[in-house]
Amino acid sequence: SQQGEEDPQALSIQEGENATMNCSYKTSINNLQWYRQNSGRGLVHLILIRSNEREKHSGRLRVTLDTSKKSSSLLITASRAADTASYFCATDGDYGGAxxxxxxxxxxxxxxQP
Amino acid sequence: AAGVIQSPRHLIKEKRETATLKCYPIPRHDTVYWYQQGPGQDPQFLISFYEKMQSDKGSIPDRFSAQQFSDYHSELNMSSLELGDSALYFCASSLGTGTYEQYFGPGTRLTVT
Known part of the structure; x- marks a missing residue:
């Protein structure tokens, strides 16, 4: 990836547990967004956090952003089998272009796991 | 709520053929982005349009071209297809070019044989 890396690459948990995913990026950003993708399907927008925000909640999702460490985390609480998917972070910034x-x-x- | 529509959903082409992918953004959205996602890869930005003008270009091959029409829908034209072009092609739309969420379509799965 040009910008970010996520860890872990894979995570297996039991239903009801919490899942934490981390994202690190290299250059300064305007916003960071998290998306979910079920196998081979579309990207579903989960949450956007702006560079001047530190934490944001949406339902069972909690996102944090630490611009000094250039990192973000996504916490899914009380996970469900339906949460099984790939999760991507995506950043936008002054990369050039309009x-x-x-x-x-x-x-x-x-x-x-159920 | 209306979402981003992409067509076709699946497309099979042979090497050296051409393909056209279509994207219909969410109503009132004026910005369209195209991304390519290879197998097991993260999505890569190809090109974007704002108010029918190309506004940014990423890793889009010269064999590909795109445009945005007066009704804001966009088409990605791909010529001289290669095996490596097999991927999921996503279109996303947003309202304006400011700090707005991008909403993705379901994607077009292109297979080049």
């Missing part, structure tokens, strides 16, 4: 193209991390494959 639109906010996204640069994606390498993704974390989450498997939630």
């Amino acid at each position: 639109t906010n193209k996204l640069i994606f991390g390498t993704g974390t494959l989450l498997a939630v």
